[in-house]
Amino acid sequence: MRVYNTYTRLLEEFKPITPGKVRMYNCGPTVYNYATIGNFRAYIFADVLRRSLEYFGNEVTQIVNITDVGHMTSDADEGEDKMSKAAREQKKDPWQIAEFYMNAFFDDIKTLNIQPAQKYPRATEHVAEMIAIVAKLIENGHAYVTNGNVYYDVSSFPGYGRLSGNTLEQLNAGARIEVNPEKRNPQDFALWKQDPKHIMQWDSPWGRGFPGWHIECSAMSSKYLGDQFDIHTGGEDNIFPHHECEIAQSEGATGKKPWVRYWMHTRFLLVNGQKMSKSLGNFFTLRDLVEKGCDPMAVRYVLMSTHYRQPLNFTLESVEGARESIRRLTDFRRRLNDASAPADCAALPEILRKGKEGFDAALAEDLNTSAALAALFDLVREVNKLALSRADAARVLALLQAFDHVMGVLGEVKEEGLAAEVEALIQERLESRKRRDFKRADEIRQQLKARGIVLEDFAGGTRWKRE
RNA sequence: GGCGGCGUAGCCAAGCGGCUAAGGCAACGGUUUGCAAAACCGUCAUCCCCGGUUCGAAUCCGGGCGCCGCCUCCA
Numbered sequence: 001m002r003v004y005n006t007y008t009r010l011l012e013e014f015k016p017i018t019p020g021k022v023r024m025y026n027c028g029p030t031v032y033n034y035a036t037i038g039n040f041r042a043y044i045f046a047d048v049l050r051r052s053l054e055y056f057g058n059e060v061t062q063i064v065n066i067t068d069v070g071h072m073t074s075d076a077d078e079g080e081d082k083m084s085k086a087a088r089e090q091k092k093d094p095w096q097i098a099e100f101y102m103n104a105f106f107d108d109i110k111t112l113n114i115q116p117a118q119k120y121p122r123a124t125e126h127v128a129e130m131i132a133i134v135a136k137l138i139e140n141g142h143a144y145v146t147n148g149n150v151y152y153d154v155s156s157f158p159g160y161g162r163l164s165g166n167t168l169e170q171l172n173a174g175a176r177i178e179v180n181p182e183k184r185n186p187q188d189f190a191l192w193k194q195d196p197k198h199i200m201q202w203d204s205p206w207g208r209g210f211p212g213w214h215i216e217c218s219a220m221s222s223k224y225l226g227d228q229f230d231i232h233t234g235g236e237d238n239i240f241p242h243h244e245c246e247i248a249q250s251e252g253a254t255g256k257k258p259w260v261r262y263w264m265h266t267r268f269l270l271v272n273g274q275k276m277s278k279s280l281g282n283f284f285t286l287r288d289l290v291e292k293g294c295d296p297m298a299v300r301y302v303l304m305s306t307h308y309r310q311p312l313n314f315t316l317e318s319v320e321g322a323r324e325s326i327r328r329l330t331d332f333r334r335r336l337n338d339a340s341a342p343a344d345c346a347a348l349p350e351i352l353r354k355g356k357e358g359f360d361a362a363l364a365e366d367l368n369t370s371a372a373l374a375a376l377f378d379l380v381r382e383v384n385k386l387a388l389s390r391a392d393a394a395r396v397l398a399l400l401q402a403f404d405h406v407m408g409v410l411g412e413v414k415e416e417g418l419a420a421e422v423e424a425l426i427q428e429r430l431e432s433r434k435r436r437d438f439k440r441a442d443e444i445r446q447q448l449k450a451r452g453i454v455l456e457d458f459a460g461g462t463r464w465k466r467e
Numbered sequence: 468g469g470c471g472g473c474g475u476a477g478c479c480a481a482g483c484g485g486c487u488a489a490g491g492c493a494a495c496g497g498u499u500u501g502c503a504a505a506a507c508c509g510u511c512a513u514c515c516c517c518g519g520u521u522c523g524a525a526u527c528c529g530g531g532c533g534c535c536g537c538c539u540c541c542a
Contacts, residue, residue, distance in 0.1 A: 009471095151540085166538070170469055180540075190540045197542075213540070236472085241539045267472075268536055275535065305491080306480065311473055311535060318479045321492035325479095328491080331505065362481090370481045374490035384506055438501055445503075456504045463505090 001056055001364045003231075004309060006239060006263040007163050011366060014262065016230045021059050023225040024050065025260075027217065027234035027242070028064040028120065031101035032086040034285040035108060037299065037314060038269045038276055042235045044300060045266045045308045045367075047114040049233065051406045052363050062117040063224045065217060066105075068098035069123045069200055069210060094199050098124070108286045111296045113408045121220040123211070127202045129219040130211045133253045134191045134204075142252040143191055146182045148207040150192040155185050157248040163263065164240035189245050191215055214245035222250060232260040236267055269303075269312045284314075292316070298323035301409045304369055325373075326409055331465070332380050333400055333410065338460055339393035345386045352399055355379030359403055369407075376403055418464070422453065426462060429455070 001014040016022045026046040029035050035043075046064070053060050086097045102122075109116070123130075134150055137143035142156045154160045154168065161167050168187060180186070190212035192204055201208050221229065227250070234243060243263065250259040268275075271282035289299055294316070301322035306312040358375030362368040383396055404410040418426075429444040445455050452467045 149540090164537070165470060167470095170538080183540090187539070193540070195542070236536055238537095239471090240537055245539080270535070273534070301491095302479075309472090310480085313479070315478070317477095318492085321479060324493085325491050328505095335505075368481075370479095370490075374481065377490055381507085433501080436501075442502070454504070457500075457502095458505080465504095 001052075002366055003262055003264060004366050005261075006265050007258075007260075009165075012262065016058065017228065017261065020057065021061070022053050022231065023061045023229035024053075024063070024231040024233070025217070025221045025225060025229065026062065026064045026117070027232075027238055028066055029101075029105050030067040031098045031105060033101060034104055034287060036276065037271075037284050037286060037289065037303065038235075040108070040112060040286060040299075041269045041303045041308075041312060042233070042266045043109060043114055044112060044303045045264075046233050047408070048304050048369065048406060049231070049264070049367060050115065051408065052367060055363070055402070055406050056360075061225065063221065064117040064120050065220050066098075066102055066120050066122045067216065068094075068102065069216070095124075098122075111286060111290070112300050113297065113411070115408075119224055121224060123216040123220070124200070126216065126219050126223065127211060129223055130215045131192075131202075131204050133215060133219050133222075133249060134211075136253040137191065137249065140252060140255075142248070144184065145206055148194040148209065149182060149190060150206055150212075151183055151188040152191055152245065152248060152252070153184055154187045154189070154248065157252055159251070160187075160244065160248050163244050163247060166240060166244075189214065189241065191249070214242055215249060217242075217246050218249040218253070222254070227254045227256050228259055229261070231262045231264060233264045233266070236265045239263075239265055264308075266308045267311050269314055271314045273313055289319070294319045295323050295326075297326055297409050297411070301326055301407075304407065304409070305373055307366075307368055307370055309366070329376075329380065329400075329410055332384070333397065333413065334463070334465060336388070336393040336397050338458060338463060339388035339390055340460055341387040341389045341392070344389045345392050348383070348386060348388070348392050348395065351379060351382045351386075352395060355382075356399060363406065372403075372406070416466075418453070422448065422451070426455065426464065430462060433457075 002011050003014045004010070005012050024046075026043070028043075029039060043064075046062070050060050050062050086092075086094075090097065092100075134143060137152065138145065138150065141153075143150055143152050161170075168185070192206055192209055192211060192215075194207055194209040198210050200210055202210065221232070232243065232246075247259055251257050270276070271280075271284065274280055274282060276283050286296065286299065290296060298319045299322075302314060302318050303312070305322065355375055355378065358378065359372045362371035362375055365371075379399075386392075388396065400410070425444050425448060429441045432438070432440040432444070448455060448464075449467075453464050454467050456463050456465070
């Protein structure tokens with residue numbers, strides 16, 4: 001498998017530190033609001049990556065953090081942090097806000113068929129670990145204390161800027177930041193802050209305060225994955241400053257390099273070709289889409305079917321298309337039940353082999369999900385031309401399920417029953433057709449259609465599906 | 468101003484120097500069907516614009532135009 005590493009800007013052969021075992025950290029949600037489909041693009045990418053690694057035979061330990069300490073909002077918001085702002089607006093305390101939106105997040109990932117990570121550590125439960133790293137950084141000469149605040153001294157870490165492609169000089173030149181006289185360099189970032197107005201506070205060796213933006217990921221990743229691990233993912237907006245600072249913290253504290261072997265970042269999502277924003281009216285949470293009648297699996301399909309390093313243009317039309325694509329696949333699967341050829345099809349093994357080869361090769365090339373889907377649809381078309389035996393159908397089904405372990409859009413085969421009355425009608429219709437009483441047959445089909453049951457006749461009888 | 472990326476059919480989207488530019492959706496024709504549905508076959512793109520490099524460019528280079536991300540901690 002090859003993956004694109006943001007750090008080296010190269011496609012690299014993926015080799016986990018421990019063969020067959022992958023340790024992965026995904027930047028998770030800040031739980032001050034519902035996650036948007038833009039956020040979910042990143043989470044679904046992480047999910048498909050994890051599923052692909054498993055598909056290729058790896059055991060994956062996946063950690064997703066829950067940021068339940070406030071990050072600051074934009075400058076325009078006058079520096080109020082996101083948690084406090086939500087708390088004020090909703091007249092709740094920040095802890096309640098975090099609890100509420102964390103649960104909403106768990107509901108949403110279930111709706112999107114995202115496999116649960118092994119652990120979802122919460123920042124507020126790891127403040128002691130953060131303090132330990134900050135202390136270590138001070139001891140190692142990477143951080144300094146002023147007025148109860150602790151800052152990271154970026155000039156002490158020569159690699160600062162490597163991930164994002166910035167240099168300190170460039171950052172200085174473009175700086176629109178005001179000089180904070182407490183800081184040695186304008187780019188120094190806070191590891192621990194004091195502010196009596198802040199609602200969430202903890203005791204520390206430097207006084208009562210709260211942790212800086214970036215320290216939680218350094219603390220929680222090393223706690224659950226060790227001082228060095230394989231993959232770290234996030235949205236492209238995390239590259240700088242968040243991940244840049246994390247590297248400086250973790251490598252500065254442990255002295256071990258590289259902290260992370262492969263950095264993988266998802267590109268942003270656009271809606272109707274534009275940045276998602278409330279003023280443009282193209283701002284969607286998963287719940288917004290479900291309310292509009294979008295099938296969550298179709299949303300998942302849209303989000304996973306574009307390569308993760310391409311901008312994804314999300315449109316309601318594309319969700320509709322995705323729903324039809326899924327239907328083509330589920331119809332295909334359903335039809336396998338009716339396979340009844342007396343002998344195995346000689347052409348099938350080669351078609352399956354080619355399909356799997358194409359699918360695997362696409363995934364192995366930096367998770368090219370679009371190409372993987374193309375290989376799957378090619379296979380579907382070829383198989384649709386064949387007359388399959390029961391054993392053939394089982395072979396196709398097994399492969400389809402293996403593919404869906406990665407895609408996660410088809411779900412389990414549901415053994416759904418029908419009401420006895422409906423069964424009776426279908427039976428009656430079969431008999432009507434035998435008598436060539438097509439009037440009655442069509443009447444029954446109309447009747448069932450009104451109840452959301454679609455009938456399809458084929459050589460071996462009649463099959464049904466729900467609309 | 469600095470750094471990075473994108474622009475391929477009505478829509479979504481692969482391809483990143485060389486077979487007829489993948490795949491899905493939609494649309495339209497046909498085969499099949501009692502009628503349907505599903506399925507199958509067919510039709511549907513000179514790859515944003517202009518110039519250049521090359522035997523050969525959607526793919527590389529230069530210049531436009533459009534869109535997107537980042538450029539920090541602040542209270």
